[in-house]
Amino acid sequence: MNYWLMKSEPDVFSFEDLKARPGQREPWDGVRNYQARNFMRDEMKIGDRILFYHSNTNPPGVAGIAEVASEPYPDPTAFDPKSKYFDPKSDAEKPRWMLVDVKYQADLNRLVSLEEMKGMAGLEDMRAIQRGNRLSITPVTKQEFAAIQKAGMRQS
DNA sequence: GCCAACGTTGGC
DNA sequence: GCCAACGTTGGC
Secondary structure (H helix, E strand, O other): OOEEEEEEOOOOOOHHHHHHOHHHEEEOOOOOOHHHHHHHHHHOOOOOEEEEEEOOOOOOEEEEEEEEOOOOEEOHHHHOOOOOOOOOOOOOOOOOOEEOEEEEEEEEEEEEEHHHHHHOOOOOOOHHHOOOOOOOEEEEOHHHHHHHHHHHHOOO
């Protein structure tokens, strides 16, 4: 099993929003970065665990645990001229953007903030917490995932 | 709202 | 294929 960190702006789509969706699942649409797409298209497997991270909010941090819930498939928003994610260079014959469905998996007792993660032992190499990192999907090691989930289960 | 970081675009 | 200009992300 692989582990991931996926960012979302809670004003746009939060962990609570995911829990409230029918089936508690949602297509992870709108990714328009090739590295992030390649992770979804080439490396994600159903059942992979996800740290659901809230960005562009105060404080930013990991809000809950999700999982990969589908095989990769073309991002339909790329074909929709009315979508803000519309990409005229993507077509159904040769779709440029692929996504997976993401599903709620478990709650944390509290948010694990970016600030806290930066101070945690064992997370020094985590790409998601490096300064200047903008990639919305990054791989996480099993140990990093476990440390963050454990921190989030501790009552503060 | 500022701005550093960095991915993408397009002229050459 | 280089690289300057531009746009976006996201912490602060």
